[in-house]
Amino acid sequence: MSVPHALLALLSGGPKYGLRLQNEFESRTGEVWPLNVGQVYTTLQRLERDGLVESDEGEAARSQKRYRITPEGERELTDWLHTPPDLVPPPRDELVIKVLVALQIPGADVHEILQVHRRHVVEVMQRYTRIKAAAGEDDVALALVADAELFRLEGIVRWLDAADVRLKQQPSPAPAEIVELTPEATAEMEVSQ
Amino acid sequence: MSSALELRHVSKTYGSGPTEVHALSEVDLTVERGELVAIMGPSGSGKSTLLTIAGSLEEPSNGEVLVDGTDLATVSRSDRAKLRRRAIGYVFQDFNLLPGLTAIENVTLPLELDGTRAKAAKRSGVRALKELDVAERAERYPDELSGGERQRVAIARAIVGERGLLLADEPTGALDSVNGEAVMRLLRAATQRGVAGVVVTHEAQLASWADRVVFLRDGHVVDQTTAPPGPETLLAAGDRS
Numbered sequence: 001m002s003v004p005h006a007l008l009a010l011l012s013g014g015p016k017y018g019l020r021l022q023n024e025f026e027s028r029t030g031e032v033w034p035l036n037v038g039q040v041y042t043t044l045q046r047l048e049r050d051g052l053v054e055s056d057e058g059e060a061a062r063s064q065k066r067y068r069i070t071p072e073g074e075r076e077l078t079d080w081l082h083t084p085p086d087l088v089p090p091p092r093d094e095l096v097i098k099v100l101v102a103l104q105i106p107g108a109d110v111h112e113i114l115q116v117h118r119r120h121v122v123e124v125m126q127r128y129t130r131i132k133a134a135a136g137e138d139d140v141a142l143a144l145v146a147d148a149e150l151f152r153l154e155g156i157v158r159w160l161d162a163a164d165v166r167l168k169q170q171p172s173p174a175p176a177e178i179v180e181l182t183p184e185a186t187a188e189m190e191v192s193q
Numbered sequence: 194m195s196s197a198l199e200l201r202h203v204s205k206t207y208g209s210g211p212t213e214v215h216a217l218s219e220v221d222l223t224v225e226r227g228e229l230v231a232i233m234g235p236s237g238s239g240k241s242t243l244l245t246i247a248g249s250l251e252e253p254s255n256g257e258v259l260v261d262g263t264d265l266a267t268v269s270r271s272d273r274a275k276l277r278r279r280a281i282g283y284v285f286q287d288f289n290l291l292p293g294l295t296a297i298e299n300v301t302l303p304l305e306l307d308g309t310r311a312k313a314a315k316r317s318g319v320r321a322l323k324e325l326d327v328a329e330r331a332e333r334y335p336d337e338l339s340g341g342e343r344q345r346v347a348i349a350r351a352i353v354g355e356r357g358l359l360l361a362d363e364p365t366g367a368l369d370s371v372n373g374e375a376v377m378r379l380l381r382a383a384t385q386r387g388v389a390g391v392v393v394t395h396e397a398q399l400a401s402w403a404d405r406v407v408f409l410r411d412g413h414v415v416d417q418t419t420a421p422p423g424p425e426t427l428l429a430a431g432d433r434s
Contacts, residue, residue: 115408115416122233123418125401132374133381133402150398157397161235 003035003043004052008069008077011053015068018044032131032145052076095156099163110167118160125153195262197358197389198224198247203256205242205412216242217253218412226357229381229390231400234409240393241362243409247391248360249277261357278307282351282388284361284380288343290335290350296342297322297331300350309354321349325379341372345379352383359383359390365399377402 003025010016010024022040026033041062047053052073055065069077095117102108132146205217217239224230232240245251246258249265258265260280265273283289290299301318305311322328325345335343344364351359361380365373377392381402384390392403400406408416 111410115410119406119408119416119418122397122401122406125397126403126406126418129398129401133378137375137378150401154397161395165235 002080003039004047005077005080007040007043007047008052008073008080011067011069012074012077015056015066017066018063021067028141029145032142032149047073095159111164114160114164118157121153121156121160125150125157128153195259196223197226197228197261198222198391199257199259200243200247201257201259203243203246203253203258205239205246205251206254215412217246220256220409220412220414222247222407222414224358224389224391226387226389227384228405229384229392229403231403231406232391232393232409233395233397233400233406235395237411238409239412240395240409242412244360244362244391244393247358248281248283249273275307278303279355280357282353282356282359284344284347284351284359284364286363286366288335288347288366290343290347292335295332295334296327296338296346296349299335299346300353303350304354307354317353318349321353322346324352324383325349340366340368341375344368344372344376348376348379348383352388357388359388361390361392363394364392365394365396370398373399374402 006025006029007021010021010028016024018040019037021044022035022037025035025040044053044055044062044065044067048055048067052070053067054070055067098117099110099113102110102113128146128149132143135142137143200220200222203217203220203222204215207214207216220239220243222230222243232243234240242251246253247260249258249260252266260276263276265276268276290296291302294302297315297318300321301309301311301314304314304317309317319328319331322331322345325348327342327345327349330338330342330346333342335346338346344366348364351361359380364380365376368376373396377399380390380392384404390403392399394400406418407414
């Protein structure tokens with residue numbers, strides 16, 4: 001989620017105060033991504049420094065300033081909308097790494113590990129679906145945000161299902177045959193949640 | 194009060210000797226009125242067998258199946274057929290509407306087969322079609338309906354009358370994800386009105402509409418979800434920029 005670009009998009013509809021930007025940001029993302037007003041002002045400051053927005057009151061308190069998008073800001077917004085996000089190289093995926101590591105551990109029940117994650121992901125999906133169900137079918141912004149999460153999570157479940165089937169079809173090799181985990185490789189696998 | 198559906202130590206074996214296949218092994222499952230349960234599992238996990246046994250379309254090799262407190266093994270074949278018609282509604286992947294009958298005739302057919310008079314059956318049928326928001330298509334034939342409308346009619350047929358148990362096998366069929374979601378909303382609404390629902394699916398997004406998801410692997414119930422916390426815990430997840 002790019003907060004600077006979302007604020008540029010909101011300002012493209014006309015000049016606005018910081019508080020109004022915060023409210024509009026939350027309502028247009030179905031209130032799934034809360035944004036504190038401090039973060040709005042910090043982002044606006046950065047955008048102003050980079051010449052992408054300008055405010056009309058030089059020395060006024062930040063809450064008194066009204067911000068507007070500049071022509072450079074318009075260009076930046078258009079470029080961003082038309083540029084697909086960087087998908088290569090793939091992000092380091094903790095779940096994939098966990099399963100690869102589990103294959104190395106004698107006695108580890110990989111299918112059980114897959115199931116623990118499958119259940120957890122489906123439980124999170126149930127929560128997003130509750131949000132959609134409670135909101136009704138006409139809340140398009142919320143449905144789009146919830147759908148984005150649901151499709152992402154469903155992708156994880158499908159990967160878990162495929163891993164389950166693949167591992168079941170394979171004769172169990174000796175752990176060392178699967179992936180050669182050197183100390184360097186293991187260190188590289190350090191991931192953050 | 195008895196549960197709408199109860200499976201106790203249900204097993205199902207096909208064939209014998211070297212060709213013996215254990216489709217279900219010692220499955221326990223209870224579904225209450227007002228509850229929607231999804232059964233998730235890969236192909237061959239036994240989920241469709243579970244549904245046909247729950248719906249009394251097939252008998253278990255071992256174990257007990259109770260619908261509304263009635264042990265299906267203790268009733269005669271004809272009483273079992275009556276229970277199937279009166280208490281259980283089915284929704285299939287390919288809708289299974291009879292092409293020569295209109296939407297309303299498809300919906301009222303199970304009631305009329307059960308001896309309900311035509312006028313009363315029609316009243317119930319129209320009510321069911323209204324609940325599914327497709328009453329204005331009542332006189333249309335299945336081939337005059339869109340995929341989404343056909344599935345609404347199929348769900349209306351499954352809930353018409355006093356049915357307390359709704360069984361659905363991959364009910365969104367080949368519908369796209371938005372129309373599939375509409376079907377799940379309808380099933381959820383039906384269960385919230387007091388029907389017990391069981392949906393078999395391999396799709397996590399559809400299963401996530403259920404109150405509880407039961408995971409089936411190689412004929413065994415291996416796991417199930419716990420009651421999900423409220424959505425507010427997600428909304429407080431914070432910014433991810």
